[in-house]
Amino acid sequence: MYNLEISGGHEEIIDVAVIGAGAAGLSAALFLTRACRRTVIYDGGPTRISTIGKIHEFLGHEGITPAEFQARGRSEVDSYGGEFRSEAVLKIEPRSDGLFDVLGSQTQITARAIVLATGLVDVLPPVSGLREGLGRDVHLCPCFSGYEVRDKAFVAFGLPERLAQFGKFLTAWSSSVTVVTPYEFDPETRKRLRAFGVITVQDEVASLKREADQLVSVLTASGMELPCEAAFVAAPFKAASDLAASLCEVDEAGFAITDANGSTSRPGVWAIGNATDKLSHLAHSVAAGANVGPWIVDYLLESSLSSK
Ligand SMILES: Cc1cc2nc3c(=O)[nH]c(=O)nc-3n(C[C@H](O)[C@H](O)[C@H](O)COP(=O)(O)OP(=O)(O)OC[C@H]3O[C@@H](n4cnc5c(N)ncnc54)[C@H](O)[C@@H]3O)c2cc1C
Known part of the structure; x- marks a missing residue:
């Protein structure tokens, strides 16, 4: 079912590394796993809503707790084979062959595509x-x-x-x-x-x-x-992670600059939710994850053809 490949006898290559398991990252992961792409989701810490009592202004979810929202989202992604890693991504190294080495605080993998869903910090x-x-x-x-x-x-x-x-x-x-x-x-x-x-x-x-x-x-x-x-x-906002700044064009507060499809200036890297849009609510972040999914699948299919 998944595109799993072992290169050189030891390197594990996955399709997509989603960095951040909030609303945006989970939504992208739901699309990608249902599109039969091997997807690893990095969960490096609390989400922006983790401290609030109840979620509002999100149709179908009015009044649920952030913990319940996260648990539902994770379980949906898990049910289609999404692989969660409870660790922060420290570095992403683009390689000359178009792949990305993803260095987590505990493990390392190689991915064909990256989704930055790392959120923001309210200063x-x-x-x-x-x-x-x-x-x-x-x-x-x-x-x-x-x-x-x-x-x-x-x-x-x-x-x-x-x-x-x-x-x-x-x-x-x-x-x-x-x-x-x-x-x-x-x-x-x-x-x-x-x-x-x-x-x-x-x-x-x-x-x-x-x-x-x-x-x-x-x-x-x-x-x-x-x-x-x-x-x-x-409050002012700043990007929660400097991964975007190390990979693609960012604005003065470190937010990834994307086009309407979530593509960044670097092929193979997308950014969604608060990692690129400071005003994104949960509904927008979920929509951004769903929006970016088909473009990533298309990118993966096209790159598999060109590498044959
Ligand atoms: C006080 C408050 C209340 C809010 N209430 C609502 C509400 O009721 N309804 C609503 O629609 N919106 C609400 N929002 C907005 C909501 O928080 C955002 O829309 C939403 O969190 C954006 O989702 P996201 O996935 O982009 O980011 P997040 O949900 O913040 O997820 C980003 C995730 O990435 C992780 N991460 C960051 N860097 C790394 C790394 N290097 N490696 C691995 N993981 C990493 C973070 O730890 C986090 O878990 C509220 C915001 C605030 C501040």
């Missing part, structure tokens, strides 16, 4: 009280948790270039939104935020005050106390 500001409330009363995006805290008093802070849009967006969930930033918005932006009912405070967030394990206010560097029930952080 949280060093504000005391922030991590304690993360996923409960401190949130990174209203799409996933705005509904659960709707109509409460929000304070938003973080990346200046995202804050104007972020502040406006939050008014979909609450009419009480305060944006705190040391950055001075231009008069037109200030006017628009005012029109949406957003209060802007030109100051720096110093800490989040918690009482009985609940967020009660945001304290600023100049000593202001802004009462609130939920804080939203417009």
Whole structure:
């Protein structure tokens, strides 16, 4: 069934190494295993959603836990012969014959194609009280948790270039939104935020005050106390892995640059989910995995012909 080949008596060559076993990687692996391609999936650590309570905004999965989502996805891939390795990939070496040596923390294999599904890191500001409330009363995006805290008093802070849009967006969930930033918005932006009912405070967030394990206010560097029930952080993103940077063209934050089919600048290497698209939700990441599958199968078929 699978394209297993032993070259030189000891080297095991597989079809595809999928790096990352989150929504994107598992989705690609489901397609590839069902297309009878030998697929190894590297699971190098927790996924981005692993710390949240429930998944939202994902049709058919509303309210399930991340653990349940992961377990279902893994078991589906496993049922078609996907091979999981619980190790991080440290390095991928492109070879002159078009194959890739994949060096994991415990094992090494050679693959015909690579899928980078390594996700991203939310770079949280060093504000005391922030991590304690993360996923409960401190949130990174209203799409996933705005509904659960709707109509409460929000304070938003973080990346200046995202804050104007972020502040406006939050008014979909609450009419009480305060944006705190040391950055001075231009008069037109200030006017628009005012029109949406957003209060802007030109100051720096110093800490989040918690009482009985609940967020009660945001304290600023100049000593202001802004009462609130939920804080939203417009955090910067960076690529979770530097594998893409070692293999293909990346942007300034290390995200793989791809075309609409997930192809990177290096033939045989694809990137999907948050490894290339910072705004990809679970539904988009699953779709990206399904989208990339046929292109990889086609690539494998074409390369098998040219190597005959
Ligand atoms: C607080 C929060 C809440 C969210 N809630 C929702 C929600 O309710 N609904 C929704 O649709 N989206 C939600 N999201 C967005 C969601 O997290 C992403 O859409 C999704 O995780 C992207 O999937 P992915 O497979 O690209 O990345 P991930 O799920 O992060 O998977 C990447 C995987 O690759 C692994 N990895 C990285 N480097 C290596 C390596 N070198 N070797 C091996 N493995 C490696 C990582 O450990 C990780 O397991 C939320 C995000 C945040 C921050």
